[in-house]
Every structure is written in C-alpha cells, then in structure tokens.
Amino acid sequence: MPNIGDSKCILVVGATAGIGRALAKSLKALPSKPKVIVTGRRQERLNELAKEGFETAMVNIDTDRAGLKQFVDSIVSKYPEVDAVIFSAGIQHEFDFTKPETVDLDKLVSELNTNYTAIVTMITYFLPHFLKVASKGQPCFIVPITSGLGIVPGPWVPCYSATKAALHSYSISLNEQLRGTGVHVMEIMPPLVESELHDHQGKTPVLSKVWMPLDEYTKHEVDGLLRGDTFIPIGQTADNFEKFEKGKDEIARGSFKFIQSLNSS
Structure with missing residues (x-):
C-alpha cells in the first residue's frame, strides 16, 4: 500500500504552529528523509x-x-518533485445564532474560505501536476486534515463544524474519482488536540485539561500515514467514525460506479 514514506517532497500548508508544525517535524525525521516544505x-x-x-x-x-x-x-x-500536500491550515470561531446581531459574517466567510473553499481550490490547481507525476510511477498524496467535529458537530462552533463536514465529504468523493490514478487521498481526522487553535477564544486553560497531548496525537497521525490509511480518525474521533461513518465510502463507491455505468451507456 503506497504511504507517505514513499514521498520525496511534502508540502505542509499551515505548519508554523500546532499540529501542522509537529507533523512537519515528524515527516522530516522519517527514514526516507523527504524534503519538507512548510x-x-x-x-x-x-x-x-x-x-x-x-x-x-x-x-x-x-x-x-x-x-x-x-x-x-x-x-x-520551485519544487517540481513535490508529490504530497497536507492541508493543516484552519481557523475556528464561535457564533451564537440566538443573538444574530453578534454574528460577524466576515469572520464566517473567512472561516469557510480558509477551511474549505481555499483547500478545494488548491487541490484543483495541484492536481494536473500530481496526475502527471503519478502517471510516471511516483505515488502522490493529498492529505486533508478535517476534525471529529465534521462527524459530530459542536454547536458552539457551527460554521467550523460545517466546513470540516464538507471537507470530509469532499475527501470521500475525491478519493473515489482518483482511484486508479496513483494520486491517493488520506484524510486525517483529529479529536480535540493540544494546539493554539483555541487561544483567541480564551478557552485554552479549560480545554487543556481534556485535550489529547500533541505528541501522542502526532504519533497516531504519522502511524496512519505510514500505513497508507484512507481515513485516520484518532482518539474519540475513531469511536465516532466507527459508529457513524464506517462503510460510507463503500456506499459512495457503489453509487459512483452506478452513475458511471449510466454515463457510459
């Protein structure tokens, strides 16, 4: 099974803090010694x-x-050898729709763009290069980092949860469309993890009592990437994935094949 250890050059988008930074450092330390761009x-x-x-x-x-x-x-x-991109950038805002006058729509649009639209846009722009590289026998990888809140939403962060659910759904579809091309999609699905994501919300002292330590999370994350797993749910997210998501990709695959058969008939 192709895995991130096969990569020669990995781009990590959003790697100056938190899980992105920790992941970039772990990837750079792999025995295969890939070039890592942050x-x-x-x-x-x-x-x-x-x-x-x-x-x-x-x-x-x-x-x-x-x-x-x-x-x-x-x-x-600059890096024609790049064969993997990991999307770790993300922002999270709380919105209270019982007080609609407090909802900052500029922040909402920014969150949607950062967490979903910009990622899909960049994937679209990277794909011609990846498909060309993969056609020559070098496996390529697209790795969106979503969230457990994309499976079970957090009502206090409704837009963030919705963007991660959208990216999760898109990842399933993208993986099916790219099947057989040599371009592989691996979705990382974190639980609540030690990071700076929540600093601006003022909740870090409380959340730090229950979140997964960054080192522990990163180990599970890298293990999944080295196995070549299509889905890498971690911690509590793994439990929710088993309960609500397991088998959804197979159903999507069957539906896709049916539509393809109609289009070819």
Missing part, C-alpha cells in the same frame, strides 16, 4: 523552521483564486 502566515516562525532545515514559503490561504493559483504555481515551479 507554509504559514508568520514570517518569524518560518524563519525559525528554516534554521531547522525546512524549505519555507509564506502564504495566507484566505485569499482569492488568483492568489492561490500564483502560490501553487510557484511551489510546483
């Missing part, structure tokens, strides 16, 4: 990672299609 919005953190031997690129993915196209083109041009 991106983020904070240049000072990218500078720190550059000192550790990472390739770096500054980008804010909450931008328009032209900006994302320019970013993808620049990566492919």
